[in-house]
Amino acid sequence: NAGVTQTPKFQVLKTGQSMTLQCAQDMNHEYMSWYRQDPGMGLRLIHYSVGAGITDQGEVPNGYNVSRSTTEDFPLRLLSAAPSQTSVYFCASSPPHRQVPNTEAFFGQGTRLTVV
Amino acid sequence: AQKITQTQPGMFVQEKEAVTLDCTYDTSDQSYGLFWYKQPSSGEMIFLIYQGSYDEQNATEGRYSLNFQKARKSANLVISASQLGDSAMYFCAMRRGSTLGRLYFGRGTQLTVWP
Numbered sequence: 156n157a158g159v160t161q162t163p164k165f166q167v168l169k170t171g172q173s174m175t176l177q178c179a180q181d182m183n184h185e186y187m188s189w190y191r192q193d194p195g196m197g198l199r200l201i202h203y204s205v206g207a208g209i210t211d212q213g214e215v216p217n218g219y220n221v222s223r224s225t226t227e228d229f230p231l232r233l234l235s236a237a238p239s240q241t242s243v244y245f246c247a248s249s250p251p252h253r254q255v256p257n258t259e260a261f262f263g264q265g266t267r268l269t270v271v
Numbered sequence: 272a273q274k275i276t277q278t279q280p281g282m283f284v285q286e287k288e289a290v291t292l293d294c295t296y297d298t299s300d301q302s303y304g305l306f307w308y309k310q311p312s313s314g315e316m317i318f319l320i321y322q323g324s325y326d327e328q329n330a331t332e333g334r335y336s337l338n339f340q341k342a343r344k345s346a347n348l349v350i351s352a353s354q355l356g357d358s359a360m361y362f363c364a365m366r367r368g369s370t371l372g373r374l375y376f377g378r379g380t381q382l383t384v385w386p
Contacts, residue, residue, distance in 0.1 A: 185372075186372030187372075188372060188373065188374070190374075190376075195280075195378060196378060197275075197362060197376040197377050197378040197379050198362065198364075198374075198376040199376070200373055200374070200375075203372055203373055204372075205372055213373065243314065245316065247316075247374070249372060251372070258321075259306055259308075259318040259321060260306075260318075260372075260374055261318075262308075262315065262316035264314070264315055265314050265315070265316075267314075
């Protein structure tokens with residue numbers, strides 16, 4: 156089972172460049188999220204989606220865009236990369252917890268991004 | 272405002288001993304869920320255990336148990352019979368009933384198990 160697939164696993168960008176981090180899940184989950192992980196900060200929510208066509212901002216949305224045209228895919232776009240966006244990025248998905256209350260979020264393997 | 276607090280940046284435990292990792296949370300929701308994830312040095316996030324706010328029994332999964340004290344808003348993870356492979360970062364997280372699909376994470380506790 157593929158689960159949640161993130162690509163690429165590693166990326167180096169120059170300041171000002173743009174790029175898209177890809178996330179795909181094959182579990183038909185309605186909820187998908189993007190987090191960034193920085194040392195000593197835990198995981199912080201960037202953007203999330205509760206279904207195709209519906210997205211919303213999390214704690215740290217500045218500098219990032221998302222869209223959700225299908226249930227399976229939830230790409231994260233960096234518009235103009237900055238060194239402050241150097242981080243590890245995780246995509247996660249889960250079914251609606253009102254249907255499956257005790258289900259966990261399933262995480263991708265992460266993308267390590269360095270902006271120089 | 273920090274909704275999940277993990278006060279132990281690092282913990283050390285000897286192999287085969289038990290260890291408790293602390294987690295307190297803050298929410299006014301009546302319905303919420305609490306999770307623990309493990310992140311080994313390889314970086315992936317591994318789900319360990321879940322506790323619902325209405326669950327009357329403490330959750331258990333093998334060597335993991337969750338000491339849920341609702342009035343104190345604490346959800347401590349207990350690992351029994353520690354193994355060297357338990358060395359990892361551990362995150363406590365909360366899903367509030369009013370915020371669909373979002374997880375709030377603590378800053379994590381780095382656990383080191385020594386022989």
